[in-house]
Amino acid sequence: MSIAKDAKQAAQGAMQGMMAKAVALAPDSWVPGGKPDPLIQHRHGHVGQPVSRIDGPLKVTGNARFAAEFSFEGMVYGALSYATIARGRVTALDTAEAEAAPGVVAVMTHLNAPRLNPPPVFMSAAKAAGGDDLPVMQDDRVHWNGQPIAVVLAETQEQADHAASLVRATYAQEPPITSFAQAMAQGTAPGLFMGQPLHNASGDAEAALAAAEVRIDRTYRTPRHNHNAIELHAATVAWDGDTLRIHDASQLVAHTAWSIARMFGIEENQVVVTSPFVGGGFGGKCLWQHQIIAAAAAKLAGRPVRLVLSREGVYRLVGGRSLTEQRVALGANREGQLAALIHTGTTAKTRHNVLPEPFIMPTRSAYAAENLLLDVQTVELDMLANTFMRAPGESVGTFALESAMDELAEALGMDPIELRLRNEPEKDPLSGLPFSSRHLSESWRAGAERFGWHLRSPRPAAHRDGEWLVGMGCATGTYPYYRMPGGAARITLTDEGRAAVDIAAHEMGMGTATAQTQVAAERLGLPLDAVAFNYGDSTLPGVVLAGGSQQTASIGASVIAAHRALVRELLRIAGNDSPLAGLGPDEVAGRDGGLCKHDAPDRQESYASILRRAGQKSLTVEARPPDPLETMHWSMHSHAAMFCEVRVNAVTGEPRISRFLGSFDCGRILNPKTAASQFRGGIIMGMGLALMEETQFDERSGRVMNPSLSEYHVPVHMDVPEIDVIWNDIADPHTPMGARGIGEIGITGTAAAIANAVYNATGKRVRDLPITLDKLL
Amino acid sequence: MTIAVNGTIVSLPDDPRVSLLDLLREHLHLPGTKKGCNQGACGACTVLADGERILSCLALAVQYEGRAITTVEGLATDEGLHPLQAAFIEHDGFQCGYCTPGQICSAIGMADELRRGVPSHVTRDLAAPVIALTHDELRERMSGNLCRCGAHNGIVEAIAETFAELVP
Amino acid sequence: MSPFRYARAADVSDAVRQAQAAGSRFLGGGTNLVDLMRETVERPTALVDVTGMPADIGESADGGLVIGAAARNTAVAEHPLIRTRYPMLSRAIVAGASAQIRNMATVGGNLLQRTRCAYFYDNGGSRCNKRQPGEGCDAIDGFNRYHAILGASPSCVAVHPSDMCVALAALDAAVNVESVHGARSLPFAELHRLPGDLPQIDTCLEPGELITALVLPPLPIARHSTYRKVRDRSSYAFALISVAAALDVQDGIITDVRLALGGVAHKPWRAHEAEALIRGKPPEPAVFLAAADAELSAAQPLPGNRFKIELARRTIAAVLSELAGEQA
CATH class of the missing domain: 3.30.365.10 (Aldehyde oxidase/xanthine dehydrogenase, molybdopterin binding domain)
Structure with a gap:
């Protein structure tokens, strides 16, 4: 991030701040959503x-066609070679053997690639889509271990794959920064999200904490994650004169067209991006190097190109969720009323992207604490740029916040649902804005009754069924309403x-x-x-x-x-x-x-x-x-009460989820069948987050060591019980259709509900995800 | 050197590196069978070889000379969808739809294995002549098919309904 | 994947004759070899398809079983005689991989699976003595949660990934092999080796030797046997620890026992020391735990897998207690 860009962002932030105040004070009728959508009736x-x-x-x-399933006449297949150092220069690239291999049409490297502008990094402009702003195959610099250094085009995929394995690179290595702890020791920088600092303070939280009758002060850690949509990223591209046609797997077609046009110096309407079906996205199906490399290579070779990333390639080219280290400190009186809520910590990003995992987001409107201190610090590592993954911020932030709430409930000797109800805010605790629609308390009551919460023993490790320790836990999930x-x-x-x-x-x-x-x-x-x-x-x-x-x-x-x-x-x-x-x-x-x-x-x-x-x-x-001025006029959020029952094997420590219920307050539900699937899908990804998912980043080399669906575990059928989902269907009077988005809220709160259930089952508090069996032995 | 795909006899490729999956997708233009990992780790490429479920990504096409392959494109008939396909729609057994062909082919192969009495990891009595398709048996036997959207509940419901005669 | 020639072997003698060509490898179900070829870890120049070799499962004269090496994993797991006489073998097989893979994988191929060590797989990106002898081992100071605690060497800490082989180690199986130089049989315990200074060599097979059959001895104790696998997700994951065990209790005394461990070493680990401590003792948890402790006393864990010692200890005791309970 350049200094000029920082200044621009700060200016934008200040402008937004002034605007927000004006909109907050405006009459409802002046604001979008001020008059309820008639469809609500x-x-x-x-x-x-x-x-x-x-x-x-x-x-x-x-018969649904995905990006890799469209063809062009005369199309060739691409395969990538990746850098094996985290930082330095490519001093020599021997492509002779690859070029001579059967079927090879072209080998593109930084030495012969068409000249391109760098990608406009996401959020730097309205339609910017780049995962980072690094030039794509334009120079000899290596910025991360796994960066593409060559693409081979051949008549068949088999020929391209083989030839790509014949590319030989020589490097001049430079010492990389790949250790989170070492980077933190050298100092952190404030995190910025959408131009605004990830920092909020009201009152004196540290003093209130010190003075509180009951205190919890804990550190929670979450690892890197990958989206792992089952569809591999792919682009099938062709040039027709100066017009570029891209069959993409995309969750932002218009952004991609504009961004690629900028890179190639052509008009936006000269790039046509289509994506009728996407085999899972979760934040990962955006603009990464493969579409750009495919387009550049197609131009170089004068042939249409299909470039399907291997599963390893997805891990090398497409960023995932970054790791976090979070402190949550809660101070309360004996009645459980929060006087201090501190949620701070550090995450890693790169010098070339703008997304610090914003883990304090769920805390901003969570509880009626008088004194709040929220802060995200960042360090910059030599790694593939991290990015959005389902509920960036809320997914891992709720793990820390809602685990801490459970710890506080235990310290108070209070039911954890009761603790949450006692701290339910009347208005947004930081902005002071009214909520557009908040019925979380009802969700808690409905969920508790349906789940049988009253059967839970407040004492940990109290319920055993043969070899299995059984426990229940709960947590709040939340995700904001956005409209861009x-x-x-x-x-x-x-x-x-x-x-x-x-x-x-x-x-x-x-x-x-x-x-x-x-x-x-x-x-x-x-x-x-x-x-x-x-x-x-x-x-x-x-x-x-x-x-x-x-x-x-x-x-x-x-x-x-x-x-x-x-x-x-x-x-x-x-x-x-x-x-x-x-x-x-x-x-x-x-x-x-x-x-x-x-x-x-x-x-x-x-x-x-x-x-x-x-x-x-x-x-x-x-x-x-x-x-979308409505979000400056109301505090707009969806909520959920999550309930989990786990069984932990007393012999082996294996944690297995036996029951789960999500009770949602997400506005009007447009289609209960597909909505239930969205809720369940988020919850299941939350189960993975809680129990098994971790992108293993070798801090010695900066290399991802489990670029595979056999070594990166996502939940299988056997891990997934029947998941109960209920919702109140209360329309939000200030949103279109009375609905709020439901794609991400399921993953929020889930990991904490599971961790809290594990504690209830075993008496072991795991603050370091994933909760693998070794932590429970 | 030929292979039967959905009842049609086709030639095998000259290059023995071509997987059965790539034969289907790139040579025969039957992209219904999906590539999710090419590592034998996700099950999206599941097809039936003489009725038995296999992973087409780990299968060299030449190894299947003379065999009869059924893909998702070969399940529906002139009368309409295979009952399992219809049940997947009814029970919302998918979201993005990418793992779906593999889930469906896998479930059809699974039902045959169960009828044959093949045990699974969760089968309590190995000597039992008949194994019922309990919730656990179904989930264990389908665990080779990953779904990242989280449609597991709908998938299990669709399979249990379609193969109701196997369910206790 | 590098180019290679492919040929289907007509029979065993044809297979071993073809395998004499330099750079050739036998191909079974392909579930491991094809994957490794795609990763460029394996680069054979010729593949001899042996899936057409004998795959029968039949009783031998002495009351044991002979399993053709081309038998698919599913066929072994579902065979009525295996299910009743050697249940631990059925259970071990169905604990491994997925149904699709078990339908493809052959018995011979399962025996010759290579390790899943991430550094072994990462050709070009990481150092691995098994892949490139003398290069060094990045696993020892890297991610080694799944790695060996027993029998490892400074050059390699990889584990053997098979579930089926753990049961075979406990069952005193034998392996029939054949090459152009003739046929021989070797005890299963002598098939796999510890890494020592030669981690690139997984087995004691001679070049060109083909596994033709697996021989299970008559073993009444195996009727009371089981297999337990401990892993990070409920299914479709490699073992952190697994235990294959058989137990015979007469009049409150353990007359015989078989015990083998998976996920702990470069080869399926037969726990002879523990067995010796269990025989003749009453079937009590303290006996089982003491035996497990003795077997694991030589364990040398890595920073990422220290928990495996306690996990193995508990799992051994639980499996043996379960078997004892069934005979009480």
């Missing part, structure tokens, strides 16, 4: 129905009463295409099969990141804007001969294939009738929603 339509996935038939028959700027949508209505919604959004398995079809059909008053939801194409309107659990809101707000423009236009062309004559956009709703007056449904005219009378085959409108 539709209780018996498409929204809320457990519709099966509309792409289900394609997926179960193997840049949304836009296009709606086309035909005189046959069919509609298409176009937006550059993504379907990675969240159920977006299905849920948004339901929403659009409901808003338009059409049957589901009359609505096409088109997405996954950078040429469609909108800059929509499938991340931060914000896609639902972003699409929702964009479609609201486009729908409003559509209604206005329909009323205009309907003219004075229509039953709708004289009505304004706020007075009508979509129903039965047309528009009608809200409170007089018989004043109705079908879309087909309106368009035919106007002599139009179709009507197309496009609109952008207002900027």
Whole structure:
């Protein structure tokens, strides 16, 4: 991060700060979401129905096409060679043997690659997508162990793979910084997230802690993680003149098109990125070197290229979650009221990216503590840039915070749910903003009853079933409502009463295409099969990141804007001969294939009738929603009460999860079938986080040593019990559809609930993830 | 040198390095069988060889000369989806859909193994002539198929419903 | 993967004849070798496919069993005679890998699995004496949670990854091998070796020797046997510790015992010392723990796997207690 960039970020931060104050004080009606989305009142339509996935038939028959499954005439296959040092220079690259190998078309290295601008690093501009800002195969510098140093193109994948193994590199090594502890000893720097310092203080937390009747002061550690979507990252690319066509696996198609265009010095519309299906993302399917290398190599060779990363390649090229060391200190009175809440610590990043794992995020609005101190420090290591992975910050931050709350409950001799209820805030503890919708207490009560929490013994190691020690634990999960700027949508209505919604959004398995079809059909008053939801194409309107659990809101707000423009236009062309004559956009709703007056449904005219009378085959409108000022006006968060029962083998220490319940407060649920899967999916990734996941980074070499799905453990079927999920379905009056994103909240709180259950089962408190059996022997 | 894929006889590749998985995906343009690791660690590439589930990524295509391979593309008939495919949709047994073909082929192979009485790690009585598809048996036997989206519950429900005659 | 020639062997004599070519390797199910070739750890120039060799499982004249080396792992695990006479072998097999892999993997190939040490796999990126003799070992000061606590050397701390082999070590099995120079049989205990100064050599097989069959002796005690595997996730993971054991208790006294450990050494570890301490004693936890302690007294753990000693000790005692309980 350059000093100039830091200054720019600080200025942006100050500007945002002033703006936030103004928006906070504005009347509700001036703010997006100030007037509830009328769809919230539709209780018996498409929204809320457990519709099966509309792409289900394609997926179960193997007919859904993923990035590596598109072909071009004359296409060649790519394979990468990786650096084996963490820092230094490539002094010699011997590619002769590789070039001479059968089938090889070209070998690209920094010596012959087309000249490219560096990638615009994510958050440096509205559409920047780069995982880091390092030049891609432009010079002899090695920045991390595993950096690509050559790509071989050959007629077959087998030929390319073999030839890539024949590339020989010689290095001039420089001493790298790859040890977290050593880097910390040399000093840390404040962490910045979206231009704002990851630092909050109110009151004097240290003094309040020292004066508290009951204190907990602990250190928690979480390791590196990898997303490990089952689909390997892949790009199938072709140049047509100066236009680049990319079949990508992407959760940000528009960002990728813009960023790659910048790198190649061409116009944004000369790069077309499509991604109809994504085989899992979780934050990992963004812009990394493979798409850029594929495009550059295709240009060099004059042939279309398919570059599918090997599983090792995913670990070498695609960043994961960084490690953290967190202190949580809690001070309370004997009644359990928090006087001091301190959550500070350190994480590692690189010099070339802007994401310190923001583990204090969940703590900002968690509890009504009078004195708060939150802070993230960073060190910079010579490693692959870390990145977003499902609930960055909240996933590992809730592990520390909610483990500490459990420790405090024990110190107080109080039920851990009761402790949380006693500290439930009335308004946002830091910003003072009102909550848009917070019903966590209800979630706790509903969950506790359903889970049978009253059966838990407060005394650890009290329940044994044969060889197995059984315990229960709980924790709060939380994730913010986000809506990022840049949304836009296009709606086309035909005189046959069919509609298409176009937006550059993504379907990675969240159920977006299905849920948004339901929403659009409901808003338009059409049957589901009359609505096409088109997405996954950078040429469609909108800059929509499938991340931060914000896609639902972003699409929702964009479609609201486009729908409003559509209604206005329909009323205009309907003219004075229509039953709708004289009505304004706020007075009508979509129903039965047309528009009608809200409170007089018989004043109705079908879309087909309106368009035919106007002599139009179709009507197309496009609109952008207002900027997302609602998050500066309300404190907007989803919440969950997580309950876990574990069994720990008294002989071997093996921890196994036997029951789990998530009780969610996430606004309105658009599709209970796909939503339940989202909740469960997050919880299961949280189970991996708690019990088994760790990217093994060898601090001697800076090399990831388990780049494999056999050595990096993710939960298997046998690890996953039946997971119960319930939700209150209380609409958030200030969000589109009354919904808040649900993709990430499942992983939050889960690890702490498991760790707390392990403590209850065994009396052993593990503060260092993952909770492997050796820690329980 | 030929191999039967979904009932069609096709030639085997000249290069013995070509895996059965790459034969399907790159040569025969049947990308329904997925590549998730190419390390034998995820199960996404599971196909049926003469009805038995195997990992096509660790199989050299030439080793399967004369064998009959069934992939996910070969399960549906003119009458419609295989019952297991329909059950996966009904029970939401997938999210991104990438591990799905492997899960489905694996489950079909698993059902045959169970009918044959093949024991598993969680089978209590090795001498029992019949093994029921309990929740534990099902989960253990499907553990070679990873799912990162976390659709495990739906997958298990879909399989249990489809092979209800094996469930106690 | 480097280029290679592929040929299917017609019979054993054809296989061993073909294997005389320099750089050739036998190919079974491919579940380990194909993976290692893709990682460029193995670079054979010719593969002799031996999956067509005898795969029958049948009783021998002495009441034991002979298992053709090309038998698939699943076929062995599901065989009625193995399930009833050698349950520990069935259990060990189904504790390993996944069903798909067990359907592919042959018995012979399982015996010749190579270690899963991450540094062994990381060709070009890490040092490994097993892969590149004399290069050094990055595991000793690296990630070694899964590594050896018994029988390791300064040059190699890798472990043998097979579950099936742990049971075979306990069962006093024998291995029939054949080459162009003739056939021989060797005790299973002599198949695998400890690393010493030659960690690149996993077994005592001569170049070109093909495993043709596995021979299980008649062993009544094996009817009361089991296998327990301890691992980081519930399934589809390699063992941290595993225990294969058989126990015979008559009138409150242990008349005989078989005990072998997995996940502890470069070879499946037959616990002779512990067995000797158990025979003739009453089946009590204290006896089992003392025997385990004796067996593990030579253990030399690494920083990442110190817990394995306690884990092995407890698992041994639990498995033997379980077997004793069944006969009480």
